[in-house]
Each structure stands twice: as C-alpha cells, then as structure tokens.
Amino acid sequence: SSSSAKEITIRIASGHPPTVVYAGLMKNFFQPEVVKAVKAKTGHTVKFIEGYSGSIVKVFDTFEGVQNGVVDIGGFCFCFEASKLPMHAFQIMLPFGTMDPVQSVAIANSVYKQFPSLEKRFHKYNQKLLARVGDGGYNLGTNFPWKDLSELKGRKILGAGLNLNWMKQAGIGIIPVTDGLPGWYEKIKTGLAEGGIMFPSAWGKTFGLWEVGEYYTEIGFGSITWHALTVNKRFWEKLPPEVRPVIEEVAARFELKTGSANKVGYEKDMAWLRANINVNDLPESVRLKWAQGLKDWPQQHANALEKKGFPAKAILNATLDAAEKVGYKWPVRYVVK
C-alpha cells in the first residue's frame, strides 16, 4: 500500500487546554500514537491541525463542531449536552460510586456494551464515538473547615450541570451555585461561593482553586466517565478503510490511558494538596449520611428519563451491577425499579 501513500489531515480540538488531563492525553498520547501507528501499519502519514483551549470550538459547542464537520475529532464533556445526551450521564445519577478512574472506565465500557443505544445516539448527531474518557474522582473543596454535614447548611457551593443535584436533592441545606470552571476562582475569592465539587487536579495546580479554598475534603462523590472523543461520521467514512481500525485501536488505548493516567494523577494531586493545604479526612459515616440523603434521587431521575423514552432504569441497574462486578461496594445500594 506504500505506493499509494496519502497525507491525511485531521483537525482535532477541545474546548479545554492541554493542562486538563484528557486534553493533554489527546495532544501528547492520542496524536503521536495515531501518527506512529498509521505510518507503521498503512504507510499513510497523518498531520494534525490542533485546536485546543477553545480556539476552534468552545467547551459547550465542541459536540456541534464535530457534528457539523468544523472539527474532525473533538474531545468534550457530556455535561454540556444535557439535552442531547441525557442518558450518557448515568454515573452522575449514582453518586458515591467508585473513586478509581480505571474502574470507572471499565464500568462505563461494560454498560455501553450492554446498551448499544448509547453509542448509536452519536450517529444521530453525525458522529461516531471513538473513546470514553474517565475523570479523577470528585470531592469537596471549601474555604472553611467542616466535619459534619450540619456545618454545610446555608453554605454556597459550586457545581456544574447535573451534579448540582448532589447538593440540592440531599436535603443538607447547601445553596448550590453554578458557573463555568474558569469563573470559580473569583467566585470563591469574593465570597459569592464558599466551595465547590471538584477533582483534586483542578483544585490544585490546574485551576489554582486551593489558593482561595484551603480545605479539601475527600468525601468521594465518585469518578465519572462523562467526557468522550468523537469523530465526524462523514470524515470517518471517507478515511481509507485500512486506517479506521488503526485509529480505533489507538482510541481504545487512549480510553484506558485516561483511566490509568487519572488514577496516578489523583494520588499525585492529593499528595500535593496534603502538602500545601488542609486535607480533611472524614469518617465513613459522614459519606454514608450524605449518600442516604440522596437515596431516592436516582429513582426520581430515572422516572423522568423513562418518560422521555430512555431505558434509564435498566441502565442504572446495569451500572450498579457492573460496579459490583469490578469489586466496588456501594455505601448505599440504590434501588431503581
């Protein structure tokens, strides 16, 4: 095939800068691995045009960008597509899940396999799912110390999208506040918010939130696999057929890598936070109390989604089972009927 070697140009983009773990892996792992593997296995050369940090598409319109062919491959968060991808946030609907990103990716992978509708949903928007992306586990950072849920009453805590429900539905009396991550620093600094639900990397060096909120509590909301890498369907179909499986193979490695890199990163970031600010270790009973406060919410949310025709009950149950299969024990075993 080397006689007909082609140069393939791929526009790859994300609204996030490469300092965010998954975008960094896109740039420093996915891209070079694709170039290397395609060259080795097909003889074609691949050239990437990069659009990170929102230079081509912003965080909230990357999905549309891939759909419209403005970018060929895009990395984005389902949190900005609550309306088009409501079912894909199934791990958010089951808070206090595993904090291990490797497990989180494995759980998501298993659920997607059982419910092909999840992958098919992307076809509707003219794209194909290449890889899921696991995130570091969510905890709670604050600018005040706390030991018991009662101390959170009346506090203004930042969240994004669906995870605002972790506060609203738990009956603790938290005032949920929402803003894009870049706005969090000032909101906390100025007292418009007093904390936020965030993973350690962003609380630490990436977004510097530790400077304004010097308490980080390892409450363990869970590691969520709700970013993804998708490719424009038409672009995909026009690729030389021998290239497609090569990219798919790299994408699968990329997916696993997001789990393992975030796992290693989580430990490193937590160590950094421990060294620089006050990391609050809580007795398991506090986590349990919060989880109990949320025990009815998965059912409520599932009911709402079922009404819209999504198999929410089956998917949530499959997620609960898949987590147990990889060895995770839920603090509260949600019941979704």
Add this chain to the structure above:
Amino acid sequence: MLVLCLIVLIAMGVHIAISLGMTSALGIFFTTGADSYAFETVQRMLAATAYEAIRSYIFAVIPLFMLMGEFIGRSGVVTDVYRGINKLLYKIPGRLALATIIGNALFSFVTGVSIASAAAFSRIAYPEMKRFGYHKGFALGSIAGSSCLGMLIPPSVLMIVWGILTEQSIGRIFAAGVLPGALLMSLFLIYVLVMALLKPKAVGEGIDSVSKIEKQLIKDKKNEVSIPQFFISLGGILFVILAVLGGILSGFFTPTEGAGAGAIIGLSLGIIKGMRFRDIIDAILSVGRTSAPILLLLVTAALYSRTLAMTGMANAIEGLFLDSGMEPWMIIGVMVLIWFLLGMIIDSISIMLLTAAIFAPIAMKIGYDPIAFAIIGIIAIEAGLLTPPFGLLVYTVKAAIHGEGDNVQVMSIFKSSTPYWMIMLICMVAIIIFPEIATFLPNALF
C-alpha cells in the same frame, strides 16, 4: 490569503461584520475540502456561531454599562459637576480646560465609551470655553483628547471586549486601568497648565482675565450651579463609582451584576435630576442602536478567530512573530505599529476583534503580563481615535459642535489633539517598561 481577502473587503467599505463573516465563510469552505459538503459545513458553522458565540452571561455587560453611562450622561449631572469644578478652580489659568479634563475623568468612571464623553463635553464645555475666548482648536483638542479617558478608565467597552476575546478577567482589567488612567489625567492636566502659562492666548488670556470672568459670572447667573445641586450631582457620580466599580473591584459583584446595578442607579440618579419618561426611553433606544452592531461584530469576530485556528493561520502568524528573531520589545513595537496603522482606518472595537486573539497569546509567550498587555493594547488602539484620517473622537467633537454655527477645520482639531496623543504614547511606553503601573492594583485586589 484570508487576511488579504479581509483587507480588500474592508477597504471596499463593506460592513466590517460582513467582511469578517464572509472571509471566515471562505476560509472554512477551503479548509473543509471545497466541495458541496464543505459548503454545508460553512452554513452550519455560521448558524451555530450566530447562536452560540454571544450566548453568555458576560455579554450583557456591554448594553448595561452603556445604559448606565447614557442615563448619567443625559441627567445633567455631568454639567453640574463640570460647572462646580470650574468654580473651585477659580483663578487658575486654563481652568475651563482643566475642568474639562477632570470632569471627563470623573465621567469616565461611569461611561463605557469615549464617544459618549466627547459628545457630552462638546455640548457642555465647548460653549463656555468659546465664551471666554479660548482658541477653538485648543478647546476642542482638550475635549477630544480627554475623552480618550472614557475607555481607559473603567468601565470600558474596550476592556470588556478585550477580556472576552482573550479570556482574561474583566474585573482585573478594570482594576489595571485605574492607575494608568490617573497617570494620563495628571499628564493631561500638566500639559494644559503649561500651555496656559506659556501661551495665555490659547486659553483666552488666562490669568489676566480673572476680572473679566467675574463680570461674566455675575452676568449669567443662570449658568451657575447651586451648591446643593453640585453636591447632589457630585455625590451621585461618586456613589455610582463606589457602588459599581467598588463592587466589582472588591469582588462583591461580577462585572455583569455591576453593570446591571449601575444601570438602575444611573436611572435613579436621572429621575432625581428630573429626567422624564421620554428622556428615559430615548436613552434606552440610543443604547439599542449602538450596542447591537458591537455585539453582532463580536459574533463574526468569534467566527473569524475560529477560522484562523481551523486553517492553521493563527499558528502560522504566531510562528512568524516568534521565529523572527526579534527581541520581545521589538515584537511589542511591531504590534503597536500595526495598531496605530489600523487606528487610522477602522474603529477601535474592530481593531481589537482583528488583533487581540492573535497578539495576546504571542505577548504571553514572550513573557508579558497579560493584564499589562491588555492596557498597552487598549491605549494603543484608543490613540487611533485621535489620528487622521479616521479619528472618530475628532469627528464626534466636530459633529457635536455643528449646531454652534462654528466651522472649525478637522485638521485643526487633529493638530490640537496631537499632544494628547503623544502623552498617551508616553504613558504606553511607561507601562511597557514598568508593567507594575497596570498590574499593581489588580494584584493587590485579587
């Protein structure tokens, strides 16, 4: 190629928003394969950008700050303050021009656009200066020159647009503008004082005419401001500054909230000063007319900067600067030169849309503080408002005095504005050398 296409369209007098939009369309068409599918991509991207680009809380800041300035500008508060300062400066040579500058600086804290300042002070200050025999060019030059403060002192539409384009905190940029604005105002005042002493003729004989002034003042009492009125007006403006800017800089407000509150406070002040329903509606409509084209420009500018990234042009231009072997100060010099040149042909906001997203990352890579660079850029771009042939402020002043029956040559106003332009240049160089002038306040506050 794309840049050339853009220049040709702009030179043809095509609306800048359309020039940006159609150039982007062409760019997207060619990068996505130049076939029928690419044409479809173009259309979808245009539609998506039209919907997404300004769908953000922060964009409300533009019309709301304009509303605040419009209410206060129309309330008569500014006239009171100008006359009051005038009275306080009694016996100081060139006091009318000095009062213009101080009054303009105060008004700058409540208005977001320089044109508003220029129009207001042409109406308020020019007739007075004329009455006292000021050289017309000198009088108008001081109005046009000091109106630049409108966008260099927060709130400022230029600062807001810069913050949006480069994703910097608008609150920090606001804070960064305060000291350079004060520096500029001081230099302007020194210049006028020196002129008044060296060339008393320019200020209607200056100090010698005190007796004449007294006679005049007695003659037209109606032009005077009563002490309570002066304190209501000054107090009102100071309250707005404290509440709105104080709120933003201390972090109690986001800029959008500050602008919203400011609009309401401005309205209240206007009502206290006797604004009628009709005046209020006029103010609202006038903001509607001026803010929509700016917001629409922001849509097409977003499209354009995305196209530059998509086609790899953004990286290429960046490479051109960074690999040129120029020293950092030379790179900044080239940028400033480009700004000056563009300032001669198009308006400030358009210039910013064309350059900020490209220049700011380069400046950051060569080690400039992004906030200080924002102020450097804003001064350089704002200076374009005073240079021929497109100096917008000069034309605003000229248009505003049209009713006075005066025929002052545009070039004469340009000439009198040149010292102000040079002072801005000095101020800009000072910030390039000592970025702390800009960064001190935001670092202390945030």
Add this chain to the structure above:
Amino acid sequence: MSKFMMVVAAIWAFGLAFLILANIIGRSVFDSPVYGTAEIVATSIVIIVFLQVGYAIRSQSMLRADFLIIHLPYSIQRIFLAIGYLLGAIFFLMIITGGWEESVLSYIEGEFEGEGALRVPSWPARWMVMIGSGLALINYLVLAYIDVFKPKSSGSL
C-alpha cells in the same frame, strides 16, 4: 417592523438590569438568588441582538471603513456598496440555510440549555436568530436595491 423589534429589544435589555438587580438583592440580603439568572440573561442577549440586527443595518449603524472609497467616483462607490450589501444578504442567507433544521428540531425535541439551576428552552433564541437573519437579509437587499437603482429614495420596513 425592524424599528419595532429594535424598541422591544432595547426595552428587554433594560429589563435585564432589573432581573440582575433582583438576583443581587436576593443573593446578598435573603441568601436566595434568583435561580437561572445567568441562563436567562445569556439567552436574552442572543434574542436581543437578533431583534436589533435588521434595524442596525437599515439605520446604517453597522461599523465600516470608508477611508478609501470616499476618494472614488460616485458610481464606483455605489457599486462597491451594493456588492457589500449583497455579501451581507448572502451571509445572513447562509445562517438561515445552515440553521433552520436545528431550529425546528430544537422545538420538536425540547432542547434546553443549563441543567441544575434552571432549564431554558433553546428554541426561542434559535428561532430569533433565524427571524433576525431573515430581516437582516431583506434589509440588505433593500439597501442594495436603493443603491443601485434609486440613489436618493428611502422607504421604511
């Protein structure tokens, strides 16, 4: 028509100031912000701009540079202007052709923006983009027509 929409938009923008103020007071005095203020304001801005675009074009408020063409003969100036207006018409036509499908779908499928605080349906803003672009298109065509055929006439739309 364009003028009426401009008036509506200008007053709407003014109304946002009250919403924002209510949110500040609610948040700081009663500890209960007006939920969804950010989402409502964001959506409103899109609607306001596209309500105003037709009038902005018609009233010649769009920013442009005329430093060069004022030195050209009048007839050439008019041709350039007409070309510019036609490009404007094409630009807004492409926004419509590229966006109508999604606009219709956003209504049928109940698309919304925001989650958690307040869900704001996206169809009103998407439709306003279409309607505003339609008016912009018409206004550009009218301007082009006036420039090419009737240099000194005017009408109202």
